[in-house]
Amino acid sequence: MGVFFFLTRKWVFPLPFGILLLAIYFGFFAWAYFGRDSWLIWRNIREFLGMNLAFLLVGPLPGLAWMLYARAARRNPPETFVPTGLTRRTFAYTLVLMGLCLTPWLPARNQSVGRPKDINSVTIGLKRGSCFGMCPIYTINIHGSGLVEYQGQRFVGAKGLKTATITADSLAKLLGSFDQEQFFALDDRAFENCFDTPYATITISVDGKSKTVTGDECMAISGPKAVLRDLAQKIDDTAGSLQWVECKGRCQY
Protein backbone atom coordinates (compact mmCIF):
# COMPACT_ATOMS: atom_id res chain seq x y z
CA MET A 1 0.00 0.00 0.00
CA GLY A 2 2.92 2.31 0.77
CA VAL A 3 4.40 1.63 -2.68
CA PHE A 4 0.99 2.30 -4.23
CA PHE A 5 0.71 5.72 -2.59
CA PHE A 6 4.27 6.57 -3.64
CA LEU A 7 3.79 5.54 -7.26
CA THR A 8 0.47 7.38 -7.56
CA ARG A 9 1.61 10.51 -5.74
CA LYS A 10 0.93 12.72 -8.74
CA TRP A 11 -2.33 11.09 -9.78
CA VAL A 12 -5.35 13.37 -9.29
CA PHE A 13 -7.57 10.53 -8.22
CA PRO A 14 -11.31 10.81 -8.84
CA LEU A 15 -13.52 11.53 -5.86
CA PRO A 16 -15.19 8.05 -5.87
CA PHE A 17 -11.74 6.49 -5.45
CA GLY A 18 -11.07 8.62 -2.39
CA ILE A 19 -14.50 7.77 -1.00
CA LEU A 20 -13.84 4.06 -1.55
CA LEU A 21 -10.51 4.34 0.27
CA LEU A 22 -12.19 6.12 3.15
CA ALA A 23 -14.99 3.56 3.22
CA ILE A 24 -12.44 0.77 3.70
CA TYR A 25 -10.74 2.85 6.35
CA PHE A 26 -13.98 3.63 8.23
CA GLY A 27 -15.02 0.01 7.75
CA PHE A 28 -11.92 -1.08 9.59
CA PHE A 29 -12.62 1.23 12.51
CA ALA A 30 -16.23 0.07 12.52
CA TRP A 31 -14.94 -3.49 12.76
CA ALA A 32 -12.54 -2.51 15.55
CA TYR A 33 -15.31 -0.95 17.58
CA PHE A 34 -18.29 -3.10 16.65
CA GLY A 35 -16.86 -6.29 15.14
CA ARG A 36 -16.35 -9.74 16.56
CA ASP A 37 -13.45 -8.78 18.85
CA SER A 38 -14.75 -5.35 19.81
CA TRP A 39 -15.85 -6.68 23.21
CA LEU A 40 -12.17 -6.64 24.14
CA ILE A 41 -12.27 -2.86 23.94
CA TRP A 42 -15.82 -2.19 25.09
CA ARG A 43 -15.74 -4.34 28.20
CA ASN A 44 -12.86 -2.20 29.42
CA ILE A 45 -14.31 1.09 28.37
CA ARG A 46 -14.01 2.42 31.91
CA GLU A 47 -10.29 1.72 32.18
CA PHE A 48 -9.36 2.66 28.63
CA LEU A 49 -11.84 5.43 27.97
CA GLY A 50 -9.20 7.98 26.96
CA MET A 51 -7.61 5.81 24.33
CA ASN A 52 -10.86 4.64 22.83
CA LEU A 53 -12.20 8.16 22.75
CA ALA A 54 -9.06 9.40 21.02
CA PHE A 55 -9.18 6.63 18.45
CA LEU A 56 -12.86 6.95 17.81
CA LEU A 57 -12.68 10.69 17.28
CA VAL A 58 -9.22 11.23 15.87
CA GLY A 59 -8.50 7.91 14.16
CA PRO A 60 -10.72 8.21 11.07
CA LEU A 61 -10.50 11.99 10.58
CA PRO A 62 -6.91 12.24 9.21
CA GLY A 63 -7.98 10.05 6.29
CA LEU A 64 -10.67 12.53 5.32
CA ALA A 65 -8.35 15.51 5.73
CA TRP A 66 -5.65 13.85 3.62
CA MET A 67 -8.11 13.04 0.83
CA LEU A 68 -9.21 16.69 0.58
CA TYR A 69 -5.65 17.99 0.75
CA ALA A 70 -4.24 15.45 -1.70
CA ARG A 71 -6.83 16.26 -4.35
CA ALA A 72 -6.11 19.98 -4.00
CA ALA A 73 -2.33 19.52 -3.93
CA ARG A 74 -2.29 17.22 -6.96
CA ARG A 75 -4.35 19.67 -9.01
CA ASN A 76 -2.18 22.64 -8.10
CA PRO A 77 1.32 22.14 -6.67
CA PRO A 78 1.43 22.87 -2.92
CA GLU A 79 4.23 25.40 -3.58
CA THR A 80 1.55 27.66 -5.04
CA PHE A 81 -0.53 27.67 -1.85
CA VAL A 82 -0.44 30.75 0.33
CA PRO A 83 2.71 30.28 2.42
CA THR A 84 1.96 30.41 6.10
CA GLY A 85 4.79 28.49 7.73
CA LEU A 86 5.48 28.64 11.40
CA THR A 87 4.76 32.11 12.68
CA ARG A 88 6.08 33.33 16.00
CA ARG A 89 2.57 33.62 17.34
CA THR A 90 1.69 30.02 16.42
CA PHE A 91 4.95 28.85 17.94
CA ALA A 92 4.33 30.73 21.19
CA TYR A 93 0.72 29.56 21.56
CA THR A 94 1.72 25.98 20.81
CA LEU A 95 4.50 26.04 23.38
CA VAL A 96 2.18 27.46 26.05
CA LEU A 97 -0.45 24.80 25.34
CA MET A 98 2.21 22.09 25.37
CA GLY A 99 3.43 23.30 28.74
CA LEU A 100 -0.11 23.18 30.12
CA CYS A 101 -0.57 19.63 28.84
CA LEU A 102 2.64 18.44 30.46
CA THR A 103 2.04 20.14 33.82
CA PRO A 104 0.47 17.08 35.51
CA TRP A 105 3.51 15.02 34.51
CA LEU A 106 6.10 17.29 36.13
CA PRO A 107 8.07 15.73 38.98
CA ALA A 108 7.11 16.86 42.45
CA ARG A 109 9.55 18.99 44.46
CA ASN A 110 11.40 17.19 47.21
CA GLN A 111 11.90 18.72 50.66
CA SER A 112 14.77 17.88 52.94
CA VAL A 113 13.98 16.48 56.38
CA GLY A 114 17.45 15.17 57.21
CA ARG A 115 18.41 18.06 59.48
CA PRO A 116 15.35 19.27 61.37
CA LYS A 117 15.47 22.63 63.17
CA ASP A 118 13.53 21.25 66.08
CA ILE A 119 14.15 17.56 66.69
CA ASN A 120 11.11 17.37 68.99
CA SER A 121 8.84 18.29 66.07
CA VAL A 122 9.74 15.04 64.32
CA THR A 123 7.13 12.29 64.14
CA ILE A 124 7.46 9.32 61.83
CA GLY A 125 4.46 7.04 61.55
CA LEU A 126 3.93 3.68 59.92
CA LYS A 127 0.57 1.99 59.67
CA ARG A 128 0.41 -1.50 58.24
CA GLY A 129 -3.05 -2.46 57.10
CA SER A 130 -5.06 -5.54 56.37
CA CYS A 131 -4.90 -7.86 53.40
CA PHE A 132 -6.95 -10.77 52.04
CA GLY A 133 -5.42 -13.08 54.62
CA MET A 134 -3.66 -12.85 57.95
CA CYS A 135 -1.32 -9.89 57.59
CA PRO A 136 -0.15 -8.09 60.72
CA ILE A 137 -2.10 -4.91 61.44
CA TYR A 138 -0.27 -2.42 63.62
CA THR A 139 0.84 1.19 63.97
CA ILE A 140 4.24 2.56 64.89
CA ASN A 141 5.03 6.14 65.81
CA ILE A 142 8.61 7.30 66.28
CA HIS A 143 8.97 10.67 68.01
CA GLY A 144 11.88 13.09 67.87
CA SER A 145 12.73 12.33 71.51
CA GLY A 146 13.47 8.74 70.49
CA LEU A 147 10.24 7.36 71.91
CA VAL A 148 8.74 4.51 69.90
CA GLU A 149 5.03 3.76 70.31
CA TYR A 150 3.69 0.50 68.95
CA GLN A 151 -0.03 -0.30 68.79
CA GLY A 152 -0.76 -3.89 67.75
CA GLN A 153 -4.25 -4.64 66.44
CA ARG A 154 -4.59 -8.02 64.68
CA PHE A 155 -2.44 -10.96 63.55
CA VAL A 156 0.53 -9.80 65.64
CA GLY A 157 2.52 -11.29 68.50
CA ALA A 158 1.63 -8.49 70.90
CA LYS A 159 -1.65 -6.58 70.84
CA GLY A 160 -2.10 -3.16 72.48
CA LEU A 161 0.33 -0.38 73.27
CA LYS A 162 4.05 -1.09 73.68
CA THR A 163 6.87 1.42 73.95
CA ALA A 164 10.61 1.46 73.39
CA THR A 165 13.39 3.98 72.84
CA ILE A 166 15.82 4.45 69.98
CA THR A 167 19.04 6.44 69.85
CA ALA A 168 19.41 9.85 68.22
CA ASP A 169 21.81 8.32 65.67
CA SER A 170 19.21 5.75 64.57
CA LEU A 171 16.64 8.51 64.16
CA ALA A 172 19.06 10.68 62.18
CA LYS A 173 19.86 7.72 59.94
CA LEU A 174 16.16 7.11 59.34
CA LEU A 175 15.56 10.77 58.50
CA GLY A 176 18.51 10.58 56.10
CA SER A 177 16.79 7.66 54.37
CA PHE A 178 13.72 9.84 53.75
CA ASP A 179 15.98 12.42 52.07
CA GLN A 180 17.86 9.80 50.11
CA GLU A 181 14.66 8.25 48.78
CA GLN A 182 13.11 11.70 48.09
CA PHE A 183 10.01 10.86 50.06
CA PHE A 184 8.42 14.30 49.61
CA ALA A 185 8.54 13.86 45.81
CA LEU A 186 6.35 10.74 45.94
CA ASP A 187 2.68 11.09 45.17
CA ASP A 188 0.34 10.56 48.11
CA ARG A 189 -2.06 8.16 46.48
CA ALA A 190 -0.59 6.72 43.29
CA PHE A 191 0.38 3.38 44.76
CA GLU A 192 -2.97 1.83 45.50
CA ASN A 193 -3.43 -0.76 42.78
CA CYS A 194 -4.44 -4.02 44.45
CA PHE A 195 -7.09 -4.77 47.02
CA ASP A 196 -5.82 -8.08 48.42
CA THR A 197 -2.25 -7.19 49.38
CA PRO A 198 -1.29 -5.49 52.65
CA TYR A 199 -0.86 -1.74 52.52
CA ALA A 200 1.44 0.58 54.40
CA THR A 201 0.91 4.23 55.20
CA ILE A 202 3.96 6.31 56.02
CA THR A 203 3.57 9.71 57.61
CA ILE A 204 6.34 12.10 58.44
CA SER A 205 6.07 15.43 60.19
CA VAL A 206 9.13 17.66 60.58
CA ASP A 207 9.19 21.37 61.49
CA GLY A 208 5.55 21.80 60.56
CA LYS A 209 5.95 20.06 57.19
CA SER A 210 4.09 16.79 56.90
CA LYS A 211 3.56 14.20 54.22
CA THR A 212 1.58 10.97 54.05
CA VAL A 213 1.98 8.30 51.40
CA THR A 214 -0.09 5.13 51.19
CA GLY A 215 0.71 2.13 49.05
CA ASP A 216 0.15 -1.59 48.82
CA GLU A 217 2.83 -4.19 48.20
CA CYS A 218 1.44 -5.22 44.86
CA MET A 219 4.18 -5.02 42.19
CA ALA A 220 6.64 -3.29 44.54
CA ILE A 221 9.79 -4.79 43.06
CA SER A 222 11.41 -1.63 41.71
CA GLY A 223 10.69 2.02 41.04
CA PRO A 224 8.91 4.50 43.33
CA LYS A 225 6.71 1.82 44.84
CA ALA A 226 9.73 -0.17 45.98
CA VAL A 227 11.05 3.03 47.60
CA LEU A 228 7.91 3.15 49.71
CA ARG A 229 8.21 -0.52 50.65
CA ASP A 230 11.90 -0.08 51.61
CA LEU A 231 11.14 2.97 53.73
CA ALA A 232 8.41 1.07 55.57
CA GLN A 233 10.91 -1.73 56.21
CA LYS A 234 13.50 0.78 57.49
CA ILE A 235 10.95 2.22 59.93
CA ASP A 236 10.20 -1.30 61.14
CA ASP A 237 13.91 -2.08 61.52
CA THR A 238 14.68 1.17 63.33
CA ALA A 239 11.73 0.77 65.71
CA GLY A 240 12.53 -2.90 66.26
CA SER A 241 8.92 -3.80 65.68
CA LEU A 242 9.73 -7.44 64.95
CA GLN A 243 9.85 -8.17 68.72
CA TRP A 244 6.12 -7.35 68.91
CA VAL A 245 4.92 -8.32 65.46
CA GLU A 246 6.48 -11.77 65.23
CA CYS A 247 4.11 -14.46 66.42
CA LYS A 248 5.69 -16.94 68.71
CA GLY A 249 3.29 -19.77 68.34
CA ARG A 250 -0.19 -18.59 67.46
CA CYS A 251 -0.86 -15.01 66.32
CA GLN A 252 -3.30 -12.91 68.31
CA TYR A 253 -6.47 -12.24 66.38
Add this chain to the structure above:
Amino acid sequence: MTVPIITDRTSRSGSRLRYLHQVFFSAGLASASTIACFYYLLAHLSREGNLGGKGFEYFTYWYFGLRAGVRINSFCHLPPNNVFGYTCAFLSTALALALVFFLVLRGVERTRIGHAILDPVAPVIIFEILPLVALIAIGNTSAILDSAPSGFHPVLLINSVFRDLGRFLLLN
Protein backbone atom coordinates in the same frame (compact mmCIF):
# COMPACT_ATOMS: atom_id res chain seq x y z
CA MET B 1 3.07 22.41 -21.63
CA THR B 2 0.16 24.05 -19.88
CA VAL B 3 0.70 25.85 -16.66
CA PRO B 4 -2.25 25.69 -14.25
CA ILE B 5 -3.84 29.04 -13.62
CA ILE B 6 -3.72 29.50 -9.87
CA THR B 7 -6.25 31.89 -8.55
CA ASP B 8 -5.89 33.49 -5.16
CA ARG B 9 -9.00 31.67 -4.00
CA THR B 10 -7.60 28.26 -4.94
CA SER B 11 -4.35 29.11 -3.23
CA ARG B 12 -6.10 30.11 -0.03
CA SER B 13 -8.33 27.07 -0.14
CA GLY B 14 -5.29 24.81 -0.60
CA SER B 15 -3.58 26.52 2.30
CA ARG B 16 -6.58 25.91 4.54
CA LEU B 17 -6.74 22.25 3.50
CA ARG B 18 -3.04 21.87 4.22
CA TYR B 19 -3.60 23.36 7.68
CA LEU B 20 -6.50 20.97 8.29
CA HIS B 21 -4.42 18.02 7.10
CA GLN B 22 -1.52 19.05 9.35
CA VAL B 23 -3.81 19.31 12.38
CA PHE B 24 -5.53 15.95 11.91
CA PHE B 25 -2.42 14.14 10.79
CA SER B 26 -0.56 15.36 13.90
CA ALA B 27 -3.49 14.38 16.11
CA GLY B 28 -3.80 10.93 14.56
CA LEU B 29 -0.08 10.25 14.72
CA ALA B 30 0.11 11.49 18.32
CA SER B 31 -2.86 9.45 19.53
CA ALA B 32 -1.48 6.33 17.81
CA SER B 33 1.96 6.87 19.37
CA THR B 34 0.50 7.44 22.83
CA ILE B 35 -1.78 4.43 22.54
CA ALA B 36 1.12 2.25 21.39
CA CYS B 37 3.30 3.38 24.33
CA PHE B 38 0.45 3.00 26.81
CA TYR B 39 -0.50 -0.50 25.75
CA TYR B 40 3.13 -1.54 25.49
CA LEU B 41 3.66 -0.55 29.11
CA LEU B 42 0.40 -2.10 30.22
CA ALA B 43 1.09 -5.36 28.42
CA HIS B 44 4.54 -5.63 29.95
CA LEU B 45 3.22 -4.83 33.39
CA SER B 46 0.66 -7.55 33.09
CA ARG B 47 2.75 -10.29 31.51
CA GLU B 48 5.96 -9.79 33.42
CA GLY B 49 4.15 -8.72 36.55
CA ASN B 50 2.50 -12.09 36.85
CA LEU B 51 5.78 -13.84 36.22
CA GLY B 52 7.78 -11.68 38.63
CA GLY B 53 10.47 -10.94 36.02
CA LYS B 54 12.66 -7.93 35.42
CA GLY B 55 9.85 -6.09 33.68
CA PHE B 56 9.01 -4.24 36.84
CA GLU B 57 11.05 -1.32 35.63
CA TYR B 58 7.96 -0.64 33.54
CA PHE B 59 6.15 0.18 36.76
CA THR B 60 8.37 3.25 37.17
CA TYR B 61 7.06 4.64 33.88
CA TRP B 62 3.56 3.50 34.68
CA TYR B 63 3.79 5.35 37.99
CA PHE B 64 4.26 8.70 36.25
CA GLY B 65 1.02 8.10 34.36
CA LEU B 66 -0.76 7.15 37.54
CA ARG B 67 0.60 10.19 39.29
CA ALA B 68 -0.57 12.51 36.52
CA GLY B 69 -4.05 10.95 36.70
CA VAL B 70 -4.14 11.16 40.49
CA ARG B 71 -3.05 14.81 40.38
CA ILE B 72 -5.84 15.71 37.98
CA ASN B 73 -8.36 13.82 40.12
CA SER B 74 -7.09 15.58 43.24
CA PHE B 75 -7.38 18.95 41.49
CA CYS B 76 -10.99 18.16 40.55
CA HIS B 77 -11.80 16.78 44.03
CA LEU B 78 -12.44 13.29 42.65
CA PRO B 79 -11.39 9.93 44.11
CA PRO B 80 -7.77 9.03 43.19
CA ASN B 81 -8.73 6.10 40.96
CA ASN B 82 -11.41 7.97 38.99
CA VAL B 83 -11.23 7.30 35.27
CA PHE B 84 -11.58 11.02 34.51
CA GLY B 85 -8.06 11.79 35.73
CA TYR B 86 -6.46 9.00 33.75
CA THR B 87 -8.40 9.94 30.65
CA CYS B 88 -7.27 13.54 30.98
CA ALA B 89 -3.67 12.44 31.61
CA PHE B 90 -3.74 10.32 28.48
CA LEU B 91 -5.41 12.96 26.34
CA SER B 92 -3.09 15.71 27.55
CA THR B 93 -0.08 13.58 26.63
CA ALA B 94 -1.51 12.86 23.21
CA LEU B 95 -2.24 16.56 22.74
CA ALA B 96 1.28 17.58 23.77
CA LEU B 97 2.72 15.08 21.32
CA ALA B 98 0.33 16.28 18.62
CA LEU B 99 1.55 19.83 19.18
CA VAL B 100 5.14 18.69 18.71
CA PHE B 101 4.24 16.96 15.44
CA PHE B 102 2.24 20.01 14.37
CA LEU B 103 5.16 22.35 15.05
CA VAL B 104 7.49 20.12 13.06
CA LEU B 105 5.04 19.92 10.15
CA ARG B 106 4.54 23.68 10.15
CA GLY B 107 8.29 24.19 10.34
CA VAL B 108 9.06 22.06 7.29
CA GLU B 109 5.95 22.81 5.24
CA ARG B 110 7.79 24.89 2.61
CA THR B 111 10.50 22.31 2.06
CA ARG B 112 10.41 19.32 -0.30
CA ILE B 113 10.47 16.98 2.67
CA GLY B 114 7.49 18.83 4.10
CA HIS B 115 5.50 18.34 0.91
CA ALA B 116 6.51 14.68 0.77
CA ILE B 117 5.43 14.10 4.39
CA LEU B 118 1.97 15.48 3.76
CA ASP B 119 1.61 13.45 0.57
CA PRO B 120 2.51 10.58 -0.07
CA VAL B 121 4.01 9.68 3.36
CA ALA B 122 0.95 10.77 5.36
CA PRO B 123 -1.55 8.37 3.71
CA VAL B 124 0.84 5.46 4.30
CA ILE B 125 0.85 6.29 8.00
CA ILE B 126 -2.86 7.06 8.13
CA PHE B 127 -4.05 4.00 6.24
CA GLU B 128 -1.51 1.51 7.56
CA ILE B 129 -0.02 2.52 10.88
CA LEU B 130 -3.17 3.80 12.59
CA PRO B 131 -5.13 0.59 11.86
CA LEU B 132 -2.12 -1.46 12.95
CA VAL B 133 -2.01 0.42 16.25
CA ALA B 134 -5.73 -0.29 16.68
CA LEU B 135 -5.00 -3.99 16.22
CA ILE B 136 -2.11 -3.85 18.66
CA ALA B 137 -4.38 -2.09 21.14
CA ILE B 138 -7.03 -4.78 20.84
CA GLY B 139 -4.43 -7.54 20.96
CA ASN B 140 -2.73 -6.11 24.01
CA THR B 141 -6.01 -5.47 25.80
CA SER B 142 -6.86 -9.14 25.49
CA ALA B 143 -3.36 -10.10 26.57
CA ILE B 144 -3.63 -7.96 29.68
CA LEU B 145 -6.95 -9.41 30.69
CA ASP B 146 -6.69 -13.00 29.60
CA SER B 147 -2.92 -13.53 29.80
CA ALA B 148 -3.14 -15.02 26.32
CA PRO B 149 -1.13 -12.73 24.04
CA SER B 150 -0.74 -15.34 21.32
CA GLY B 151 -4.49 -15.73 20.87
CA PHE B 152 -5.01 -12.14 19.78
CA HIS B 153 -1.78 -11.34 18.04
CA PRO B 154 -2.15 -8.47 15.52
CA VAL B 155 -1.50 -10.89 12.63
CA LEU B 156 -4.35 -13.08 13.80
CA LEU B 157 -6.53 -10.02 14.19
CA ILE B 158 -5.81 -8.98 10.60
CA ASN B 159 -6.94 -12.46 9.61
CA SER B 160 -10.03 -11.85 11.71
CA VAL B 161 -10.75 -8.62 9.78
CA PHE B 162 -10.65 -10.43 6.44
CA ARG B 163 -12.71 -13.33 7.81
CA ASP B 164 -15.43 -10.95 9.02
CA LEU B 165 -15.28 -8.97 5.77
CA GLY B 166 -15.63 -12.15 3.68
CA ARG B 167 -18.58 -13.28 5.76
CA PHE B 168 -20.21 -9.86 5.40
CA LEU B 169 -19.80 -9.91 1.60
CA LEU B 170 -21.14 -13.46 1.33
CA LEU B 171 -24.19 -12.74 3.44
CA ASN B 172 -25.03 -9.52 1.60
